[in-house]
Amino acid sequence: MITKMASKVADFFIYRNWIEKDEHEIYRYGMEVILSFVINFCIVLICGIVFREMLYTFLY
Numbered sequence: 001m002i003t004k005m006a007s008k009v010a011d012f013f014i015y016r017n018w019i020e021k022d023e024h025e026i027y028r029y030g031m032e033v034i035l036s037f038v039i040n041f042c043i044v045l046i047c048g049i050v051f052r053e054m055l056y057t058f059l060y
Helices: 002-015 020-051 054-059
Strands: none
Touching: 002 054, 020 054
16 A cells, blocks of 8 residues: 555656656655655554553654
8 A cells, every 4th residue: 555655656756757767666665664654653643642642652
């Protein structure tokens, strides 16, 4: 799922001529890392809100 989203973002960058076609794999990997971090951060934040343990959430 994350790989598909990252690939679509890299394809969009190529479509808009923001990157060259030979840089697709580099940007796809970078977007995978960023998306993975954002998704994990949101999951931890939601868990902290649900369990009302925001102090531990911020410490984590």
